Amino acid sequence: MKKRLSAIDVGTTKVCAIMADADEAGVRILGVGVVSSRGLQKGMVVNLNEARESIRKAVSMAEQTAGFKMASAIVNITGRHIHSANNRGVIAISRKDEVVKQADVNRALEVARNTAIPADRRLLHLLPLSYTVDGQEGVKSPVGMHGFKLEVETHMVTASATAVENLSKCIKGAGVEIDEMIFSPLACAEAVISADEMMDGIILADIGGGTTDIAVFKDGKPIHTSVLPVAGYQITHDISVGLGVSWELAEEIKLRYGSVMPVGDEGNDQMLSEGGHSFPQSQVSEIIRSRVEEMVRLALLEVPGEDYQNLLRGGMVLTGGSANLPGLAEMGQEVARLPVRIGAPPAMYGVSERLTDPAFTTSVGLIMWRAKSRTEIPVKPISGSSESGGGFFGLFKRK
Secondary structure, eight states: OOEEEEEEEEOSSEEEEEEEEEETTEEEEEEEEEEEOOSEETTEESOHHHHHHHHHHHHHHHHHHHTSOOOEEEEEEOSTTOEEEEEEEEEEOOSTTOBOOHHHHHHHHHHHHTSOOOTTEEEEEEEEEEEEETTEEEESOOTTOBOSEEEEEEEEEEEEHHHHHHHHHHHHHTTOEEEEEEEHHHHHHHHHOOHHHHHHOEEEEEEOSSOEEEEEEETTEEEEEEEESOSHHHHHHHHHHHHTOOHHHHHHHHHHHOOOSOOOSGGGOOEEEETTEEEEHHHHHHHHHHHHHHHHHHHHHTSSSSOHHHHOTTEEEEESGGGGSTTHHHHHHHHHOSOEEEOOOOOOEESOGGGGSGGGHHHHHHHHHHIIIIIOOOOOOSSOOTTSOOTGGGSSOOO
């Protein structure tokens, strides 16, 4: 039996709507709509009408290809308003048999959930990290174990109530109901991080247009998530200031000539010409490299603890539109002194040719999240690549 899946990736630079179906064989993409984003800055809605119209156009394009209406969708959310913390819930097992039941696990999670959340915040995720039974730490599944006290460690993600409501208004104003709202880097992880990498310890940096979304995983679980206010927009701004050109021309220069690879000696330096301006390739590369190095260092500062190299044995994954910069993985490895690779979504069946670009990692990750959490159907990429997602979030049935 086929299940209908829909996702809307609302970003600072683009809105991507995806419609798909799923059965025992996996997921097939039926419709894709991509439009330039308007009315958003750094992941937050700043103009309701413009944002709603961008979403409506993307949804309409996807519907035309798929041949049916998008009634509801899973939606991403990002922005500096999102906060995360690890919380603990503790309960007593009071029954005579002193055996942990699923109801006890749910009660412990509810205690963790009831940690004071201000009225102006909304809970997005409450993800169990580990359990402790009578002091025995590292328990993966406590149900059936004997004990007097059950503790659960959780990763909690909250968002500004205002930001959530404004985004919800835009989605619903475009005629689509919201199934789930997912923090962007958690969706990204579904598409580009493997279960083994999550076990070893890895950091994901999704470099978008307005923000860089961070997720750190260890022992198969997300131990930290955050949002950095620097991304592709700042790269374009630096080029604009450094070359003395308009923002629009700087964006064109970034897309056409952008690279973080060193030029080498002066003899290899090439003079470039764009929009009536001439400039050396080395100058463009130096401007971009300086900003991207800063982004990588800022991402590493988000890793809990001081010894990030020991924690992140799986290395670092860079994705998002800015991950297309030539030489980025090599430069990241030099800065981080870790294995660094570019994360791109796995190839999927259907009308999905353009979706293998790193710019669509969140979009594809949303569909993969939806497939696993709602239908419990495996997502099988065409390539069968071991780098496709599926780790932590495929282990828990989300309701």
